[in-house]
Amino acid sequence: MEPAKIRPLAVVKEDALHTPAPATVPDHRDMAAAYRRTIRRRVLILLVMLVVGIAAFALDISTGPSPLALRDVWSGLFDPGSLTPPEVTIIRDVRLPYALMAILVGVSLSLAGAEMQTILNNPLASPFTLGVSSAASFGAALAIVLGLSLPFVPGDWMVPINAFICAFASVLLLEALARSRAAGVEGVVLFGIALVFTFNALVALIQFVASQEALSQLVFWSMGSLGRATWTNLAVLGLVVLVVLPFSMRAANAMTALRLGEDRARSFGIDVQKLRFASLLRISALAATSVAFVGTIGFIGLVGPHIARMLLGEDHRFLLPASMLTGAVIMSLASVASKIMVPGVLLPVGIVTSMIGVPVFLALILRRPDRA
């Protein structure tokens, strides 16, 4: 059958041809000014984050079974003479180490997450989602249940040390895989997810055979808690952050370039393999150390970098510090929440980060399309 003849519509809309050309083109000076404005805005956002971080830190110290005024927190830290000795003790010996630990753990996990997401090119990468935290739990479980001991190592250090060893080993596995050209970045991520399941199963197995007493210790550990913050722990974690940070910042430009694509980054002369390897080393030091001291705390390493990215974009000179600050703020607020959510009960902070983290995270993802 002959197809029906389609009559063409008006071929050219005369008036459309006469509409004026769109807006004028911006010149160099406008663009340069706009760029400088964004840079200034970012510095400002970083400063605001810092202030919010300090406020959250102070709030964290003031919250607890006996609430303190913020002014007392200030006095307790800088002018102890004006408070009663018990108040000073509470602030300096009990709350301060907790609050500092919250900050340091938030900084470490969030920085580790930001780097991990970039070098593995996956927004879901974080120490928690790729098995580093699970490996640490496994290490801790082994130490708790088997009552492991090493010569010259005090007993209560065995759990964090073993957790560290396992976490570090899991990152080394990820590293080895990242280095072998065969696996590719997706392979590393899938392998990390496999690690999560493997270690969780092993931990469950250990729990199954554990004694009642070991079990309760184990459960508490695996929930993540700031309760074991000591000055020594703080010094160790603080040192790790201080050592790692300059290297992270030195790699910032290379990581930004990597976001433009791996081939492209390599054609800019960046040794991507080496970048990845060095970054995984930093991640393992940060994540393994913090998990060793506080147990598994999820979502900070995922949410912190995401919020930072939404606020500041992916220029890593800004993204990395911003991630650290958001991590610190979230951890401090989670610590506050863990003290006030159930009156009179100190919840393990890991539970709170997940409880707050998941909905916040979902909300952020869902409002993503209209990001400016």
Next chain:
Amino acid sequence: MSYTDELTITGLGAAYARRQIIADLSLAPMQPGQVISLIGPNAAGKTTLLRSIAGLHPTTGSQLLGTRELTHMALADRARLVTYMPQSLPQKVALTVLEGVIGALRASPIDGDSLSEQQLLETALDVIARVGIPQLAMTALDQLSGGQRQLASLAQALVRSPRVLLLDEPISALDLHYQLRVMKLVNALARERGMMVIMVLHDLAIAARWSDRIVVLAQGQVVADGTPAEAITAEVLAHVYRVVARVEPEETGLRIAIDDILTR
């Protein structure tokens, strides 16, 4: 400033796993200031050849730039001489067009001393203006259309003003205006700075009009190599693309008409 080093490729080989894609490929010296288009069917090995010259793919044989052998040169040193624009467009990334271009400059030093912040910004803005997307400078890369992203990607390569610029299908997503604009721009850069441009194109008419030299690649082999009129003939097209074509010289290039495909 102008460059004088020729690029000579001799006995080049490149393989994926155990599959040899390019074997013993040699090309007569490519001159600085020339625009050379690489054409050929899908899977001919065009991308593989470009990535090999960029140092992104392990190769055998020799690639001589002037008196320097590129093959075993460290990636960082090579990146001062050669820049590659990949065929695939940049992924979802929360950087603006301008930040992407500045990032390309900041990624590694290009010529000895590094640029000041002010120079970085000026250089990047210059390139963005020349590519013709100043209105997009502050737009995030993940909010661009396909063609806009291709232009942003081109700007990231151009900004390093390398001696050898490798472009893998730089105009495949562009509208008529920008196709022409990009071809004129790379020709101008080649003349101004003596930059050598090697680009993969699928549009033969554009390649013929805007290239000094055409290399036709099929199954990892050079099938034809010469001026557009020498390299693009009905015979070559029939052999390489399996099409029935008419090719007639014109004042400004070639008139190419494809009448049918060959089926056997």
